[in-house]
Amino acid sequence: MSSSHCLENPPNLNSGIHGVGTVLELGGLQSYVTGPSHSKLALILISDVFGYEAPNLRKLADKVSQAGFFVVVPDLLYGDYFDIHNPQFDRAAWLEAHGMDKGCEDTKPVIAALRSKGFTSIGAAGFCWGGVAAVKLASSSDDIQAAVILHPGAITDKEFNDVKVPIALLGAEIDTFFPLEKLKQAEELLSAKAELESFVKLYPGVTHGWTVRYNAEDEVAVKSAEEAHQDMLNWFIKYVK
Numbered sequence: 001m002s003s004s005h006c007l008e009n010p011p012n013l014n015s016g017i018h019g020v021g022t023v024l025e026l027g028g029l030q031s032y033v034t035g036p037s038h039s040k041l042a043l044i045l046i047s048d049v050f051g052y053e054a055p056n057l058r059k060l061a062d063k064v065s066q067a068g069f070f071v072v073v074p075d076l077l078y079g080d081y082f083d084i085h086n087p088q089f090d091r092a093a094w095l096e097a098h099g100m101d102k103g104c105e106d107t108k109p110v111i112a113a114l115r116s117k118g119f120t121s122i123g124a125a126g127f128c129w130g131g132v133a134a135v136k137l138a139s140s141s142d143d144i145q146a147a148v149i150l151h152p153g154a155i156t157d158k159e160f161n162d163v164k165v166p167i168a169l170l171g172a173e174i175d176t177f178f179p180l181e182k183l184k185q186a187e188e189l190l191s192a193k194a195e196l197e198s199f200v201k202l203y204p205g206v207t208h209g210w211t212v213r214y215n216a217e218d219e220v221a222v223k224s225a226e227e228a229h230q231d232m233l234n235w236f237i238k239y240v241k
Helices: 055-065 091-097 100-116 129-137 157-162 180-191 219-239
Strands: 022-026 029-034 041-046 070-074 121-128 146-152 167-174 198-207
Touching: 022 100, 029 055, 029 100, 041 055, 041 100, 041 129, 055 070, 055 219, 070 100, 100 121, 100 129, 121 129, 121 219, 129 146, 129 157, 146 219, 157 180, 167 180, 167 219, 180 198, 198 219
Parallel strands: 041 070, 041 121, 121 146, 146 167, 167 198
Antiparallel strands: 022 029, 029 070
């Protein structure tokens, strides 16, 4: 969380946009759910530090659900979102309370709940903070069948080495938190695992957070975000089945 790119263009949680899905409790967490509940295929979208109420994140959940997935966006921050507008906000205390390990562990009851409801194949996508949690889930083939990481957070080489399921890594050209050199290093680590299907892509001219914190009035930004959304969906269609 040392990069300002992580905090640029925060979502307006009072925009009045709530998505076409609904909020219910799943695995002990309040979760936004959307898509066909009769499907056997589920996706979990793990938010960045601004939480599961972000309008663009819910719009994305609605969009990918149209491909036949039941989509869950869990509130892994328990309503305690990163408050960039509050000068008294204690960032260090927030980060200590919302570790990525905890985010991963808190997602597992959601996965168990989905399994109990008959979902047989589950994918997870994570954004920045949520990307780290998703990578940790991907280190166990029992939890999910595929992962997509969009504008990665603080993922270590060991965590990439531990990945056991097909993984796609979508990175921004302008990203001081996860720069091009680190993206290339991650690509080398993943491609060295002959048994692992992986995909790494750099999106030119965009900054960290571009897939869910884009300016809806900027046509170029929207087009780049939509390209990443489609790449994410294509990966899940291929491996969550």
